[in-house]
Amino acid sequence: MIPLITWFWQLGRRTEGDLSHAPTAPAVAPLPLSRPWASLPAWVQQCPVTARYYELLSPLDWAAFPERSTECRRPGPKPAPRAPFVAAFLVKVAESKRYFPDLYRFLDEHAALAWLLGFPMPTDADKPIIPSAHQLRRVLRTLPAEAAQFLLTSSVHEVRNTLTEAQQEAFGETVGGDTKHIIAWVEENNLKQSVEERYDPKKQPKGDPDCRLGVKRSRNRSPNDTDGDSSEDYPTPATNPQPASKAVVEKERYWGYHTAVIASVLPDGMGDVVLAECTRPFNESDIASFFPLMEQTEQVLGHRPRNGAFDAAYDAFYVYAYFHEAGGIAAVPLVARRGTNSRTFDEKGMPLCKAGLAMPAELTYIDRTSTLVPHERARHRCPLLYPTPTGEECPINDPHWPKGGCTTTIATSEGARIRIMLDRKSEMYHAIFRQRTTTERINSQAVELGIERPRLRNGRSIARLNTLLYVIINLRLRQRIIAKQGQSVSPAAPPPDVALAA
DSSP states (O other): OOOHHHHHHHHHHHHHTOGGGSOOOOOOOOOGGGSOGGGSOHHHHTOHHHHHHHHHHTTSOGGGOOOOOTTOSTTOSSOOOSHHHHHHHHHHHHTTOOSHHHHHHHHHHOHHHHHHHTOOOOTTOSSOOOOOHHHHHHHHHHOOHHHHHHHHHHHHHHHHHTSOHHHHHTTTSEEEEEEEEEEOSSGGGOTTSOOTTTTOTTSOOTTOSSOEEEEEEEEEOOTTOOSOOOOOOOOOOSSSOOOGGGOOEEEEEEEEEEEEEEEEEOGGGOOEEEEEEEEEETTSOGGGGHHHHHHHHHHHHSSOOSEEEOOGGGOOHHHHHHHHHTTSOEEOOOOOOTTTTTOOBOTTSOBBOTTSOBOOEEEEEEEOSSSSSOEEEEEEEOTTTSSSOOSOOOTTOOTTGGGTOOEEEEEOSHHHHHHHHOOTTSHHHHHHHGGGHHHHHHHHHHHHTTOSSOSOOSHHHHHHHHHHHHHHHHHHHHHHHHHHTTOOSSSSOOOHHHHHHO
């Protein structure tokens, strides 16, 4: 009789290290979406809805979709493939089905579409086995991010393949970035619902454990603007200044998330394509998504984009350095900061005082608190007093002269100097910055598809559905490009009776 503890130990060894005893699932059958239209059954070809979604979804590389490993015990001896579920989620987005029961009923009413998406159909049945709404929600919640990102990358490649060779050379040369707020499905966001401590960041809403409290917009409000209808920002008056504690500040606060996107305008005004996206809690800053977004963009394009257009939230030295290293510029508005907007430098990169004298560095240190990226900063002093006094007087009699001369502490990186010295009145800057509207057009399409108020209650599901939402935007862009070129959208045109029915 084997002791119980020994039996568990042997079972653990077989589970962890010996895969020869692990059940292996048979090879996943190819998805019907990856097959030619002419090879599909006649009853499938006769459905107009199925033909429409075949044209939309079949260009994706379903044959290489990253399925789950079949050598793992947890999914069971025959793990269900995830590609049919993801295809159903794409239909959910395209059909604007807010709830999963609505998606289930739509698939149940269109058996040919459910079969096309890859759901199995028994030999003695007249329709495929459609997963329940509960199972659809569970699969979306547990779906790996790599699976959704794979389809987004595939959609970008399909958009690029529809362009001419000359247009493909300029593909992704200039990108734009922006964020879109997402309102969580919790009672704290419903102003008609009575909630105690609605905006307490320490009191997590029960409806969504992953959402966070954030501010969408804040501005000063005129004391006379009692109803808050005015859209102007009112600074503190110079004649009758008010302390900050008495300032009237209007804020729009929500529990939720924000999604950041990197998009690019296609050559010759063909449209806007989404290259990368990232969904994060609402309390994180916009610029926190910069490096993850650019990493995705480089993987999709195969190279670093040359130019970037962002709003003032991305006014950081490493943003300028990133595009400078790529041979271009970052068109970002300069945020007003005390003593930095008028900074000038000499040929060696030394800051100049108001008298036009180069200020030598007294000391350097690593700053790990002011920005996301640790960087070197240097303290510079007046050249007439450091490193040794010259005996000369300040030529402009600066007010700081009696107190030991001018001092300044600035970042030493090249990106910090580019941030200050960038010519924001040049034609090149304005031409690049105008392309930031690409993200505004993408956000407008995303709002139409329901990104602003998802009916989901966890961050993983919202993030995965957002990625698939941008896949639909890219696939529709591909259809519009092909329509402008006068070609057939589908690889194989549907039969005449299907075309007439559509």
